[in-house]
Amino acid sequence: MKAKMMDVLEAFEMSDDELHYVYNKKTGEVVIVADDSSDFESDEDVDMAELEANEDQYIALPDKFDINDYHIMEQFIWQLPAGEQQTELERSIQGRGAFRYFRNTLDRFEMTQEWYDFQNETYRKMAVEWGEVNGVELVE
Template sequence: MKCQRLIESGKTLHAVWFPVLQLPVRYPMEGKSMPLPVLLKDVAEAIGGLNEELHACINRRTGEVVVISDEESWLAENGGIDDESLPAWQRDILPKVKEVLESEDFVALPDQFEFDEYRLMQRFSLEQEDPGTQEELLDSIRGRGAFRRFKNRVYEMGIEKAWFAYRDQALEQFAADFLRREGIPFVEE
């Protein structure tokens, strides 16, 4: 499966470069690869940092992880590489983006919709020993704004370390399952 299939979107593009939360993955402008086997934590963090406008692909042969915005994908596919009106840094990364989109070596990492964080919040809530804590957390994930309310409530209750450890563990398991399915070797540390 080419990475391109999951990156194409047709959504409105924003003229902004998103640096992706300082994740320890390799970006197109760096032109470096993570050697195989890849570090599971790096792939899990890359998946955890994706959103509707950011997508990531991993090279099956080298382990290189490339994060691409919708804008960069669109520009690479529509001749933006030669567009002199673009900033130099953006023109510099577009050949790598084009390579990712056209290469069979790159496979798209699962996006934020494939990693069901809502169900994860629900499971975390149900696993709390205190019935009052369970109830408050479950109430926080009902209706619109559930993610923000849940995270606010976790901080208010002082259980944010437990939540983030739980989330990180689930992300690592999710990433490990993906890497196994794709036949990409990885190490845990």
């Protein structure tokens, strides 16, 4: 079984409370499973009834809870050298508005691209691990 790496990475980036992604073993495509309450519609989406009726045809991709962007932010901060940047970024993710404050702090330190590179590399590692666990070869 093969899947496009870019499709898996896009699913990681777009996953939220209403949108979940699965890999269709028959077609080799990553498709959206829209929550019944979602207004999102696509020609490629799968409804819950289809998914339940043919669950052996689909493999779930990690959802937003599995991906845990907050933990990825922590990992990014912890890999920085001790100092002002690390301290300020740690402070930025405490409490309400953590994602916004984190991004603002990154901007102030001109580290936004460094963050996105780290996040993308983390997503890529997660995608490779997901593929290995599920017997899906990821192709560029």
